[in-house]
Amino acid sequence: MNWNWGKSIVVAFVLFCGFISSIVVAAFQxxxxxxxxxxxxxxxxxxxxxxEHSNLAQSGVKVSITQEDNRVIFSFPQEFSGANGEIHFYHPSRSIFDRSFNISLDEARKQSIFGEELTKGRYKVKLSWTSNGVDYFQEEEIFIR
Incomplete structure (x- = not known):
């Protein structure tokens, strides 16, 4: 069999078309x-x-978000003792992992959310609440382990 430039160009073109086709198929999936x-x-x-974010900045305090063992703990300062609102966990890569919880503080002004309720990964936590007739909003990124 005689190998020449024409055959090489055809083989290169076929391989290139196969590569582009596989990228298109992968993109549609x-x-x-x-x-x-x-x-x-x-x-x-x-x-x-x-x-709401400006109101939080003017208050001079923020909600503390920590992870202990298998829980995410939200600690509200004294200024927000009667907070009512929502905690929203936004998962940037898949919306099926998004979760929302109503704010329900205990006597120590804390709320715990257990890790079993969340998929492991990066989340943007969006807290939106009202306290003493003023609306507040806080947003932080966390990584659930």
């Missing part, structure tokens, strides 16, 4: 989640979030 299903409604209330 990926699952891309939107940041939020209610993206446009969330954008409309964005100014409210800015004000």
């Amino acid at each position: 990926q699952d891309f989640d939107l940041v939020s299903d209610t993206y446009y409604q969330d954008e409309l209330v964005y100014q409210e979030r800015i004000q």
Whole structure:
């Protein structure tokens, strides 16, 4: 069999087409989640979030988020003793891992969320609460082990 430049070009072209085809097939098999299903409604209330974050900055205190053993512990300062609101765990890569919990503080102004309720990985924790008629918002990233 005689090997020449023409055959080499055809083989290279066939290999290139196979490579591009495999990339296209792999791309169509990926699952891309939107940041939020209610993206446009969330954008409309964005100014409210800015004000809530500003209220938190003016208060001079923040909610402490720590991990102990197999729990995530939220410690609210004395200023937020009567807090009502929501804790939202946003998982950036898969929306099926997102979880929301109502704020329910104990006598020590703490709330624990057990690790079994969350999938391991990186989360953006969004706390939104009202205390003494003022709305607050705090956002932090954590890694659940």
